[in-house]
Amino acid sequence: MVDQGLWREDAAFGQPGALRRTIDGAGRFPWIENPQAVRAAFADLTELLKGEAR
Incomplete structure (x- = not known):
C-alpha cells in the first residue's frame, strides 16, 4: 500500500x-x-507510450 499523496506533490512524477x-x-x-x-x-x-513513440 502506498500513500498516493507522495506522487501528487512531486513534480518528477508528472512527467510525460x-x-x-x-x-x-x-x-x-x-x-x-x-x-x-x-x-x-x-x-x-x-x-500513452504508443503516442510518444510516434
Whole structure:
C-alpha cells in the first residue's frame, strides 16, 4: 500500500510517460482484487507510450 499523496506533490512524477491510477477496492494484490481496473490502467499506459513513440 502506498500513500498516493507522495506522487501528487512531486513534480518528477508528472512527467510525460508517467501515468497515475488508483485501483479502487484493492490493497496488496490489485491484480487479484480488481483485475479489470489493472488491465485498464495498463491499457491506458500502453496507449500513452504508443503516442510518444510516434
